[in-house]
Amino acid sequence: MIVSMRRLLLVLFVELAGGSLAGCGTPPARPEDGGVLDMTLDPPRLVHASGTVGDDGLSGTIDFDVPDGTRGISIEIVGGAHTLYALGSLRTAGGNDLVTLPAGGTIKQILESSFFDDRAAILPGPMYQVVRLGTFTTLYPQSPDQAVPSGRLSLRVAASDSVSGVQVTVRMPADDGAGVVHLNLFTVSELAAAPPIDAALASLRAIYAQAGIEVVVDGMQTLTGSGFSSPTETFSYLPAPDSDLCALAQLGRMRAPTDGIDAFIVDSFAVPGVRGESLGLPGAPDPGSYYDGIFVGRDDDPFVLGRSLAHELGHELALQHVENIGMSGTVYPDPLADTMIGQANLMEPTGGSLLTAGQTYALRRSAFLRTK
Ligand SMILES: [Zn+2]
Structure with a gap:
């Protein structure tokens, strides 16, 4: 999640909204055509x-x-x-x-x-x-x-x-040099104007080029009338299976042309200051999971939008925040020796877009990566 620290402390005090789990635990059917990707691994992998x-x-x-x-x-x-x-x-x-x-x-x-x-x-x-x-x-x-x-x-x-x-x-995918990640991009909006997607994707691709990873977009579509253009997620806790984000992830999955990672640009989040969220921390390449998806809020600045997408994609693939602080005050640095706060890193809450050698190593372990 991208959120200012002041906001983080605030939103973490919000109580968890109630809700029914109905419908969120059952994965939707995979696309009939199976998409262009082969996500399956065979035993023993x-x-x-x-x-x-x-x-x-x-x-x-x-x-x-x-x-x-x-x-x-x-x-x-x-x-x-x-x-x-x-x-x-x-x-x-x-x-x-x-x-x-x-x-x-x-x-x-x-x-x-x-x-x-x-x-x-x-x-x-x-x-x-x-x-x-x-x-x-x-x-x-x-x-x-x-x-x-x-x-x-x-x-x-x-x-x-x-x-x-x-x-x-x-x-346990093979160490085959895979360095391509596929996305299905959804604009979930009730607004007339489109966000600056092409320029944002250029920023996203430039950020991942640092890690030798190519970002391929398999499809782009706009969802209107979904009821999810401004998700009601409170971010009191990490997203649960009954969250709006989970429901939107499954809606997108039914419409996605391939097994790529589903990425959603929403008009806004209910909690001010939140720029994005990844359901995977990191995720697993399981397109049937209710935790398959990343989300960012619309921004007219293509660099900000691209950076938000890149940050959430980082979570989904492998990366943690350079530093997290719990409600207890406990500080949790990421597992990497070459990241630190204040160096314009992609996985800091705001600002930078840099990836370190350690982050590149972690990203390249991801089971989401394909060879083409
Ligand atoms: Zn984050």
Whole structure:
């Protein structure tokens, strides 16, 4: 999310709006023509498993093998929409836990405190992971000083409730030099004038050229009368499956021509000062997910609009804010050694568009990237 710090502290105090979960947990059908992209991975680079989380907040172990020549490991955990999820552990063959949950309290307490009290929803530990409602996603490695683990990995799901039927998907695309990301662009508007999309896309592409990533737009369309041109999201907490953003993401998915990332330009957000939001932190290449989408507010300045798109795309692919501050006052730097506040970085709340070598490394691990 892009928002001023003053605004962040303000909006984080807003209470979560109520709402029904009806309709948001069921993925829409994929486009009939399947689009121009092949998003599918075949085993052993694609692993599906399910698990049950017990009263201790942890699932049993789910084992999988990392194929040689893997670019990165994208893990998606999907369960009930009212439950918080994270990784409980991710152990290498050598027994090293890449996650290591914090001590002090039950897993339910740890997850709920992080999400509802601190609200940054970032768990301390060697892996930077963001607690989410309903669907949790992460990507590893997160920085150049982490290598892709080899051999067998064992993960456990952490959840705030005991639940069965939790679905785990692990995507391990090949390290094939992929450097193309595809977008489907939607202008969600009730205004007569169009935003400066072409010039904004030029800014977006220039920013990603720093990382050697090409941005391809598969389609552009305008949605009118959707009821979502000014989403009512309060940003009190990270977006939930019943949010307007989730509903808009699914509306866009049904209309998207390909499996590219759906990007929405809305007229405004209900909360002043908010410029954008990504449902993935980072996301996973699962076009059926209610968390598939990035959103920015309209701006007449094409650089600002392009920069907002680039910032949210950064979240969706791999990147975190250079620094986040929770309601507790805890400061959470991103996992990278070469980023710092005040250097006009793309992942600072406002301003810059620079990407570091570390951010480039993280972005190039993304399972969203294609070879063409
Ligand atoms: Zn952000």
